Amino acid sequence: xxxxxxxxxxxxxxxxxxxxxxxxxxxxxxxxxxxxxxxxxxxxxxxxxxxxxxxxxxxxxxxxxxxxxxxxxxxxxxxxxxxxxxxxxxxxxxxxxxxxxxxxxxxxxxxxxxxxxxxxxxxxxxxxxxxxxxxxxxxxxxxxxxxxxxxxxxxxxxxxxxxxxxxxxxxxxxxxxxxxxxxxxxxxxxxxxxxxxxxxxxxxxxxxxxxxxxxxxxxxxxxxxxxxxxxxxxxxxxxxxxxxxxxxxxxxxxxxxxxxxxxxxxxxxxxxxxxxxxxxxxxxxxxxxxxxxxxxxxx
Amino acid sequence: xxxxxxxxxxxxxxxxxxxxxxxxxxxxxxxxxxxxxxxxxxxxxxxxxxxxxxxxxxxxxxxxxxxxxxxxxxxxxxxxxxxxxxxxxxxxxxxxxxxxxxxxxxxxxxxxxxxxxxxxxxxxxxxxxxxxxxxxxxxxxxxxxxxxxxxxxxxxxxxxxxxxxxxxxxxxxxxxxxxxxxxxxxxxxxxxxxxxxxxxxxxxxxxxxxxxxxxxxxxxxxxxxxxxxxxxxx
Numbered sequence: 001x002x003x004x005x006x007x008x009x010x011x012x013x014x015x016x017x018x019x020x021x022x023x024x025x026x027x028x029x030x031x032x033x034x035x036x037x038x039x040x041x042x043x044x045x046x047x048x049x050x051x052x053x054x055x056x057x058x059x060x061x062x063x064x065x066x067x068x069x070x071x072x073x074x075x076x077x078x079x080x081x082x083x084x085x086x087x088x089x090x091x092x093x094x095x096x097x098x099x100x101x102x103x104x105x106x107x108x109x110x111x112x113x114x115x116x117x118x119x120x121x122x123x124x125x126x127x128x129x130x131x132x133x134x135x136x137x138x139x140x141x142x143x144x145x146x147x148x149x150x151x152x153x154x155x156x157x158x159x160x161x162x163x164x165x166x167x168x169x170x171x172x173x174x175x176x177x178x179x180x181x182x183x184x185x186x187x188x189x190x191x192x193x194x195x196x197x198x199x200x201x202x203x204x205x206x207x208x209x210x211x212x213x214x215x216x217x218x219x220x221x222x223x224x225x226x227x228x229x230x231x232x233x234x235x236x237x238x239x240x241x242x243x244x245x246x247x248x249x250x251x252x253x254x255x256x257x258x259x260x261x262x263x264x265x266x267x268x269x270x271x272x273x274x275x276x277x278x279x280x281x282x283x284x285x286x287x288x289x290x291x292x293x294x295x296x297x298x299x
Numbered sequence: 300x301x302x303x304x305x306x307x308x309x310x311x312x313x314x315x316x317x318x319x320x321x322x323x324x325x326x327x328x329x330x331x332x333x334x335x336x337x338x339x340x341x342x343x344x345x346x347x348x349x350x351x352x353x354x355x356x357x358x359x360x361x362x363x364x365x366x367x368x369x370x371x372x373x374x375x376x377x378x379x380x381x382x383x384x385x386x387x388x389x390x391x392x393x394x395x396x397x398x399x400x401x402x403x404x405x406x407x408x409x410x411x412x413x414x415x416x417x418x419x420x421x422x423x424x425x426x427x428x429x430x431x432x433x434x435x436x437x438x439x440x441x442x443x444x445x446x447x448x449x450x451x452x453x454x455x456x457x458x459x460x461x462x463x464x465x466x467x468x469x470x471x472x473x474x475x476x477x478x479x480x481x482x483x484x485x486x487x488x489x490x491x492x493x494x495x496x497x498x499x500x501x502x503x504x505x506x507x508x509x510x511x512x513x514x515x516x517x518x519x520x521x522x523x524x525x526x527x528x529x530x531x532x533x
Contacts, residue, residue, distance in 0.1 A: 148398065148399070148401075148402065151391070151395055151398060151399055152399070152402065154388070154390065154391060154395075155388050155391070155399055158388045158389065158390055158391075159386060161350055161370075161382075162382070162386045162388065163399075164350060164369075164370040164371050165348055165370060165374055165379075165380050165382060165386075166374060166399055166400060166402050166446070167371050167374040167375045167403030167404075167405060167450060168371055168402055169369070169371045169372075170371065222390075280428050
């Protein structure tokens with residue numbers, strides 16, 4: 001077990017970061033906000049922490065806290081125009097947001113280091129801290145799922161006009177989902193910067209955007225297992241594809257197409273749904289449910 | 300008077316769907332809105348629940364002007380709309396759909412408990428754990444009505460509750476509605492099947508090309524020559 005851990009430690013750490021960013025991406029999608037802003041939030045979080053720690057000697061916990069606040073503030077501001085858009089237009093708007101963030105990082109060279117980025121960030125993160133962060137995130141989302149907020153997010157995704165006719169203040173809940181997404185994205189961006197020594201704008205570009213989206217598409221958009229399953233596939237796949245060398249991308253694409261075609265809810269979600277169907281067939285006396293006594297995830 | 304509508308006008312991109320519609324519903328009444336396809340019946344309900352914003356006119360509900368409210372605020376006042384095509388949240392269980400209905404309560408006390416809703420529609424209790432999208436059309440309609448009941452409606456707006464249902468299912472849904480009304484629930488009902496609508500309501504309005512062309516007691520309208528020719532197809 002320990003030798004497994006030591007030989008794969010970097011893989012495990014990046015897997016945990018990918019899970020965290022996956023939850024940021026998932027929260028927005030689950031509430032029906034077609035956002036791909038997670039890369040932008042993680043860039044803001046990473047740079048806020050890196051600048052505060054390396055330039056101003058701010059203690060690490062305080063820097064992460066500032067990153068979290070920045071992520072929430074920016075996502076809240078962004079949620080206002082976003083609530084007026086739907087579907088693909090939200091995707092385009094959030095794509096533009098990510099591009100703007102990267103352009104600003106390149107432009108304010110004296111502050112952000114421009115294209116070279118920031119180096120010499122103390123590496124204070126390790127597997128334990130990252131695991132703790134993921135567990136806290138899971139706990140927070142699990143708690144949300146136990147309240148009516150989780151159900152409202154699911155209702156919004158399925159049909160926002162029905163949600164409104166049921167008495168859901170749509171814009172507030174869109175904003176809430178998006179702020180949570182921004183918070184988680186920024187925090188995991190900050191944690192990432194405290195792990196990799198140096199960050200540069202290109203780390204948060206198109207590739208990062210697609211990566212966190214892929215985690216959710218592969219894993220699933222509704223259950224807590226989704227991002228874990230998706231990130232696991234994304235972590236293991238490159239290892240399995242090693243013999244393919246520079247053609248690795250092909251396997252990525254093939255897996256994505258297979259999952260979308262045959263498991264459109266994502267591997268993690270399908271697994272949870274399948275388990276639930278099996279449990280439902282269990283004796284009927286078991287199904288006496290109390291308010292919010294839902295397992296694993298929301299819907 | 301529980302609901303009063305004065306000179307309501309709605310247009311979509313320049314096409315006028317409702318012109319100067321005025322009507323009222325008294326507390327405890329069951330009122331029908333009949334008319335042919337495209338007469339503006341659904342538009343009227345949408346304008347009342349503010350899922351569509353009217354150009355002109357006033358809607359007063361329980362003494363409050365709904366003019367500046369958003370859709371979610373209107374439903375929290377107790378004006379609950381069961382839209383056409385049932386609109387259950389297909390990925391969620393029956394139980395979860397019913398729980399969501401309680402959001403419309405806002406600060407108001409519940410009027411129907413979960414047990415009472417199960418009492419009205421026993422199939423919902425049987426299917427509590429089933430995913431709503433897998434219910435039959437009639438069961439989904441019952442779920443949509445049951446979900447609205449969870450939100451303590453002062454008035455229930457129903458859009459074509461029998462649409463696409465077998466005659467037997469349609470009868471069951473209408474029986475339940477009649478019972479709810481007898482127990483004191485105010486209902487405004489849109490229905491294509493004019494005969495069925497007139498049969499179970501006390502008063503009715505006839506809508507034609509966005510205007511109210513007739514109104515009166517349902518049993519009188521049912522014998523009216525013009526209504527028979529245009530809507531009852533006899």
